[in-house]
Amino acid sequence: MATGRTHRPAxxxxxxxxxxxxxxxxxxxxxxxxxERSVPTVSSEELAAAAGVNSAKxxxxxxxxxxxxxRGVGYDVEYLVYQISRELGLTxxxxxxxxxxxxxxxxxxxxGGFASRGFRVAALIDAxxxxxxxxxxxxxxxxxxxxxxxxxxxxxxIGVIATPAGVAQQVCDRLVAAGVTSILNFAPTVLSVPDGxxxxxxxxxxxxxILAFHEQRKAGEEAGADSARPAAPVPPPAPxxxxxxxxxxxxxxxxxxxxxxxxA
Amino acid sequence: MATGRTHRPAxxxxxxxxxxxxxxxxxxxxxxxxxERSVPTVSSEELAAAAGVNSAKxxxxxxxxxxxxxRGVGYDVEYLVYQISRELGLTxxxxxxxxxxxxxxxxxxxxGGFASRGFRVAALIDAxxxxxxxxxxxxxxxxxxxxxxxxxxxxxxIGVIATPAGVAQQVCDRLVAAGVTSILNFAPTVLSVPDGxxxxxxxxxxxxxILAFHEQRKAGEEAGADSARPAAPVPPPAPxxxxxxxxxxxxxxxxxxxxxxxxA
DNA sequence: TATTGTGAATCTATTCACAGCT
DNA sequence: AGCTGTGAATAGATTCACAATA
Numbered sequence: 270m271a272t273g274r275t276h277r278p279a280x281x282x283x284x285x286x287x288x289x290x291x292x293x294x295x296x297x298x299x300x301x302x303x304x305e306r307s308v309p310t311v312s313s314e315e316l317a318a319a320a321g322v323n324s325a326k327x328x329x330x331x332x333x334x335x336x337x338x339x340r341g342v343g344y345d346v347e348y349l350v351y352q353i354s355r356e357l358g359l360t361x362x363x364x365x366x367x368x369x370x371x372x373x374x375x376x377x378x379x380x381g382g383f384a385s386r387g388f389r390v391a392a393l394i395d396a397x398x399x400x401x402x403x404x405x406x407x408x409x410x411x412x413x414x415x416x417x418x419x420x421x422x423x424x425x426x427i428g429v430i431a432t433p434a435g436v437a438q439q440v441c442d443r444l445v446a447a448g449v450t451s452i453l454n455f456a457p458t459v460l461s462v463p464d465g466x467x468x469x470x471x472x473x474x475x476x477x478x479i480l481a482f483h484e485q486r487k488a489g490e491e492a493g494a495d496s497a498r499p500a501a502p503v504p505p506p507a508p509x510x511x512x513x514x515x516x517x518x519x520x521x522x523x524x525x526x527x528x529x530x531x532x533a
Numbered sequence: 534m535a536t537g538r539t540h541r542p543a544x545x546x547x548x549x550x551x552x553x554x555x556x557x558x559x560x561x562x563x564x565x566x567x568x569e570r571s572v573p574t575v576s577s578e579e580l581a582a583a584a585g586v587n588s589a590k591x592x593x594x595x596x597x598x599x600x601x602x603x604r605g606v607g608y609d610v611e612y613l614v615y616q617i618s619r620e621l622g623l624t625x626x627x628x629x630x631x632x633x634x635x636x637x638x639x640x641x642x643x644x645g646g647f648a649s650r651g652f653r654v655a656a657l658i659d660a661x662x663x664x665x666x667x668x669x670x671x672x673x674x675x676x677x678x679x680x681x682x683x684x685x686x687x688x689x690x691i692g693v694i695a696t697p698a699g700v701a702q703q704v705c706d707r708l709v710a711a712g713v714t715s716i717l718n719f720a721p722t723v724l725s726v727p728d729g730x731x732x733x734x735x736x737x738x739x740x741x742x743i744l745a746f747h748e749q750r751k752a753g754e755e756a757g758a759d760s761a762r763p764a765a766p767v768p769p770p771a772p773x774x775x776x777x778x779x780x781x782x783x784x785x786x787x788x789x790x791x792x793x794x795x796x797a
Numbered sequence: 798t799a800t801t802g803t804g805a806a807t808c809t810a811t812t813c814a815c816a817g818c819t
Numbered sequence: 820a821g822c823t824g825t826g827a828a829t830a831g832a833t834t835c836a837c838a839a840t841a
Binding site: 487 | 554555558559561562563583584620621622623625627629636639640641643644646647649650651652690691714716717721723731733736737738739740741742743745747748749751
Binding site for chain 2: 831832833834835836839840841
């Protein structure tokens with residue numbers, strides 16, 4: 270309604286549940302570590318422990334890929350690495366552009382996990398002319414005027430947005446218009462994209478807030494039975510406007526939700 | 534089993550489903566934006582659109598907090614901001630330490646979303662003596678020898694790990710031993726922690742791999758019916774060891790899964 | 798009249814537990 | 820004997836659809 274553009278395309282893909290897809294990279298990492306230690310086979314129990322999940326879940330997950338194990342023995346490490354890599358599409362090369370080369374963008378550019386596993390940083394893009402040409406993690410930054418050209422020339426289909434929140438939507442629009450169909454968004458904004466474009470979000474502030482919630486519960490539990498804190502038992506059910514206290518002492522920063530990017 | 538320490542403590546908290554908790558920060562952000570524009574009330578439909586969820590889900594989520602809306606009218610923005618903030622524990626101050634001040638750590642230190650919403654960067658900690666005393670985002674870096682002292686003095690209960698994967702577990706152990714009970718982990722490792730300690734993980738490489746999976750599906754769909762790619766129809770069901778091709782051309786970087794941190 | 802709050806229905810994910818295979 | 824693969828059971832999350840109500 271709001272923008273006329275929707276979001277959330279994928280739910281289940283080719284029969285593989287989304288929750289399973291999200292865990293495959295975890296298994297892959299554990300398997301890669303075993304592979305490096307030349308471990309030939311592994312049981313669901315061992316692998317599950319290494320990946321931090323329970324073994325029934327792991328077996329169920331693998332069952333969606335096919336019957337790749339051997340009863341009484343376990344899984345062949347190399348073979349599983351191959352199968353999962355293939356399922357995830359990591360046997361091909363994925364050129365990626367990173368837009369917004371502040372601290373975060375620079376961190377991403379230098380991230381080892383990017384370079385391995387089939388991802389290749391095809392370009393770093395920033396709106397600040399002062400950044401243009403300067404190498405970050407060995408890759409020269411290009412100006413955002415050339416965004417469309419870069420996407421087209423390198424056949425980029427995955428874009429990473431590490432810009433301030435204020436420009437994230439317009440950067441997103443340009444990426445999508447230029448042909449990008451998957452976006453990893455670090456800016457604390459809800460992006461609207463057309464159907465067929467995937468967006469994943471990484472939001473530091475949200476993660477912290479979730480931790481704070483649980484942290485608060487722990488603190489509350491320590492004290493009285495199930496009351497969160499003595500003060501504020503349960504305020505009036507449905508007050509009129511401006512009924513609530515400001516609640517946040519001197520916390521002023523109006524939103525302030527800008528990612529750690531200093532495009533200058 | 535492996536380490537004798539477990540993980541995953543929380544499933545549902547004080548009657549609020551975990552999935553709901555994870556969305557509260559999203560609602561809070563949308564509400565804060567409305568609040569800044571001095572919008573007095575908002576309907577579930579409008580707020581849901583702003584937060585990128587559907588309105589039934591939003592209403593259900595809010596119903597776990599209590600009956601804070603007014604039928605026929607909507608929700609009072611300020612009041613909801615207060616209620617959600619309180620529920621998330623953001624009406625109190627949460628001192629946070631960041632360990633590992635590379636590019637990523639520096640990005641986190643300067644992150645606006647940290648400073649707002651009740652989080653305060655109490656200290657930056659790095660193992661590199663050359664970093665000690667140097668200010669990052671206006672905060673002087675302290676040496677990791679003093680980790681325990683810093684945690685104790687500031688009463689820190691939330692720690693952020695932005696170190697290389699290789700040292701993440703030992704940093705984690707020290708944080709936990711010093712009293713930290715919530716950890717946000719950016720290192721690509723599964724951390725083992727005792728019961729009662731919450732860990733949340735942010736993993737760039739995993740997010741990208743999930744995108745690649747969907748991207749691959751799109752590409753496959755475009756072409757033939759439901760075949761992913763012509764080559765590799767379905768390899769032998771259960772081969773013996775080393776039966777699978779290396780599959781990853783020249784991808785050598787052994788793991789390479791080190792976050793974008795250069796502690797030197 | 799417009800919009801919330803929520804039971805009931807549905808869909809998704811996890812876990813159990815054991816048959817089936819090596 | 821040991822371990823996978825999977826139906827069946829359970830738990831959790833989302834969506835529907837409408838009664839309640841300001």
